[in-house]
Amino acid sequence: MAASSRAQVLRLYRALLRESQRFSSYNYRTYAIRRIRDAFRENKNIADSEKIEELLNKAKANLEVIQRQGTIDHMYATEKLIIERPGNT
Amino acid sequence: MLLWRRLAALRGERTPRRLRAGGPGPGPGPGRKSDGGGAPRPLYMDVQATTPLDPRVLDSMLPYLTAYYGNPHSRTHAYGWESEAAMEKARQQVADLIGADSREIIFTSGATESNNMAIKGVARFYKSRKKHIITTQTEHKCVLDSCRSLETEGFHITYLPVKKSGLIDLKELEAAFQPDTSLVSVMTVNNEIGVKQPIHDIGEICRAHKVFFHTDAAQAIGKIPMDVNNMKIDLMSISGHKIYGPKGVGALYVRRRPRVRLEPLQSGGGQERGLRSGTVPTPLAVGLGAACEVAQQEMEYDHKRISQLAERLVTKIMSEVPDVVMNGDQEHRYPGCINLSFAYVEGESLLMALKDVALSSGSACTSASLEPSYVLRAIGADEDLAHSSIRFGIGRFTTEEEVDYTVQKCIQHVKRLREMSPLWEMVQDGIDLKSIKWTQH
Numbered sequence: 001m002a003a004s005s006r007a008q009v010l011r012l013y014r015a016l017l018r019e020s021q022r023f024s025s026y027n028y029r030t031y032a033i034r035r036i037r038d039a040f041r042e043n044k045n046i047a048d049s050e051k052i053e054e055l056l057n058k059a060k061a062n063l064e065v066i067q068r069q070g071t072i073d074h075m076y077a078t079e080k081l082i083i084e085r086p087g088n089t
Numbered sequence: 090m091l092l093w094r095r096l097a098a099l100r101g102e103r104t105p106r107r108l109r110a111g112g113p114g115p116g117p118g119p120g121r122k123s124d125g126g127g128a129p130r131p132l133y134m135d136v137q138a139t140t141p142l143d144p145r146v147l148d149s150m151l152p153y154l155t156a157y158y159g160n161p162h163s164r165t166h167a168y169g170w171e172s173e174a175a176m177e178k179a180r181q182q183v184a185d186l187i188g189a190d191s192r193e194i195i196f197t198s199g200a201t202e203s204n205n206m207a208i209k210g211v212a213r214f215y216k217s218r219k220k221h222i223i224t225t226q227t228e229h230k231c232v233l234d235s236c237r238s239l240e241t242e243g244f245h246i247t248y249l250p251v252k253k254s255g256l257i258d259l260k261e262l263e264a265a266f267q268p269d270t271s272l273v274s275v276m277t278v279n280n281e282i283g284v285k286q287p288i289h290d291i292g293e294i295c296r297a298h299k300v301f302f303h304t305d306a307a308q309a310i311g312k313i314p315m316d317v318n319n320m321k322i323d324l325m326s327i328s329g330h331k332i333y334g335p336k337g338v339g340a341l342y343v344r345r346r347p348r349v350r351l352e353p354l355q356s357g358g359g360q361e362r363g364l365r366s367g368t369v370p371t372p373l374a375v376g377l378g379a380a381c382e383v384a385q386q387e388m389e390y391d392h393k394r395i396s397q398l399a400e401r402l403v404t405k406i407m408s409e410v411p412d413v414v415m416n417g418d419q420e421h422r423y424p425g426c427i428n429l430s431f432a433y434v435e436g437e438s439l440l441m442a443l444k445d446v447a448l449s450s451g452s453a454c455t456s457a458s459l460e461p462s463y464v465l466r467a468i469g470a471d472e473d474l475a476h477s478s479i480r481f482g483i484g485r486f487t488t489e490e491e492v493d494y495t496v497q498k499c500i501q502h503v504k505r506l507r508e509m510s511p512l513w514e515m516v517q518d519g520i521d522l523k524s525i526k527w528t529q530h
Contacts, residue, residue: 027133027486028144038390062145069144082129082445083494 012059013040022070024077026084032066068087079085133447136484137194137280137308137426142376143333143485149379150335153372161371162360170443172371179378183340185291185308186381187325188316191347195361196369196377199339200307201231202354203326204274206341206365208235210274210351211324212244219271225249225257225286228276229305236274252360254418255284255468262294267500277309279478281451281464282417283426292321301349307331307339311384312392312423317342323349329373333485334380338373341365391485392424396494398483399424405496410503414474416465427481430465430474433513434506439479442502446495449480474524 013036020032043055133141153175161176163169177191184191197203212222224236226248236246247265249257257275273295275286288304295302303324306315310325311332317325325342329335343349343364357366382390407413411433428451431439436450451462461475469477481495507513512522 023144027141027488030488031486032144035390065145065148069148072147073144079127079130081132082488083132085129 005049009040009052009056011087012056016059016063016066019066022074023066024074026081028069028073059061101472108201124284129445131445131447132494134308134483134487134491135449136449136482136483137283137331137480137486138449138482139330139336140333140484141165141486142335143380143383145383146334146376146379150372150376153375157371161369161374162358176369176371176374176458179374182378182382183327184342186310186315186385187342189342189347192362193317193342194339195343195364196374197341197365198306199330200229200305200326200328201339203328203339203341204229204303204305205235206233206351206354207324207326207343208232208272208274209239209354210364211301211303211349212239213242213352214350215271216242216244219269220370221245221247221267221268221270222272222274223247223249223262223265223300225251227251227255227279227281227308227391227464228274232274232276232305238348253469254421255279255282255464256286256418256421257291259287259290259294262291266298266300270300272303274303274305276305276307277315278306278313278426279417279464280308280425280426281462282428282468283308283422284417285309285421285423287421288315288322290318295323296321304476308423308426311381311388312389312425314388315321317344327377329358329377329380332365332380332384335373335376338370338377340377362424374490395425395483395485395487396490398487399427401489402481402483402492402496403427403429405493406499408497414470416468416470416478425483427483428465428478429481430478431503432474432477433516434477434478434503434512436479439477439502441501442506443495443498446498448495450478451480 015035017033020029020036023029023032046052046055105319155173157168157175159166159168159170159172161169161172163172176196180191180196181196183189183194195203195206197206208222208224212219216296222236222239222244225247230245233248236244236248240246245267249261249265250331251257260271264423265366271292275291277288278285291304301323302321304322305326305327307326307328309315310332315322315325323341323344327340329338341364343351346446351364353364353366355366358368360366360369374459403415410431412421414430414432416428430436440448440450451464461470461472462478465475465478466472479499483492515525516522
């Protein structure tokens, strides 16, 4: 992988995780973080530049979804789940 | 009888709480922010009743709830065309998930409508020559009820029993065919016990008998691979809100070759090839399509993870509590639906004790009734075990922490309730409960 591409992947990875933290819903937040980590881990050995390009585009589209949906989720936040209370986890 | 009265009193307490939960209470309002001061929300472990909407699905729907509001059946302007294009893309997404042609997908309001349409539609269309339908005793209420209403119209229905595993006996199915059988309807994954019927084999048998085969796949599609051609399915019911899509939308797959003909339930403008008149709700259809596409992409990942979580839940409960029975076949099942019976514990009391976890003893449609589940009775569960069952649903958004919390609370309350139970005490003293003669009141 070219150095610039590697930096681009890492930047996108960090942006996805950061934006996922904005989900107020426990289940959406934990899912987004878990799914992003697992997807990047699963694809870390891909060398084909075309495939990398395709995955990067997919990740960029998903980043936009997460940004929009994170905002909406935040606007309609609910009470925390019972397991999010200290002493319950 | 005392137990029942006590239970009724407990339920009396419970009803107003439920009503409150349905009102505005701690619920959402526009722009309302959580201040952490209210009561915490329970965990959600009832994904067979309904699933949360996937944010990716909502994202695809929102433009059709706002800017693109055209009627998808309007042919004279761009507002109509853009909605129509979105609806047709969604139809393709649904078709792709089940290996169908998009022209074979009819949008409906949900799996209940799809089931009604398939069963009544086929029966009524072919009624001049064929008057017999085969289904099973463990189908969803809407299938059974559609069949009941057909009986009043003069049709004969065979309700196949199931084995102790919850699966049908293929030999009994073979034997049930009559010269005037028009339809066989067997659900793919059972909503209460999660067993997976041998759809492939049933499809073969029906094709050999030249009888149409309908399957209610609401709990199956997007979770296990389904292919209508490979499985020789002629009609299939699909629901949006069981696969992280919106409520109020579903689809019916209707095979074109060999062609299955239906009498429509609704009369009107002739939308959906005349089979389902009424404007297709574009945002909901788009949501169903998106949910199908996401499900297709995530099926392997979700299945692997849900299997692990289910294993974690069952192993932990079984290792800590004796006399727990898992209902339904151990092998032919969808792992995300776990139905356990806790002997000597009343299921409803356990559900009330587990108020921090949203669970159910079976189908949501019948959860208001104290009757034991007809599905559990059909698999031959003893009355007492049928009364002590709980269904645990694990889905895409369930976490390890939620499983562990549920397990811990469940173990704690089963132990506590058993300590209070005279039956449990007698069993510990070595008395066989079946030998006791209870006096009649």
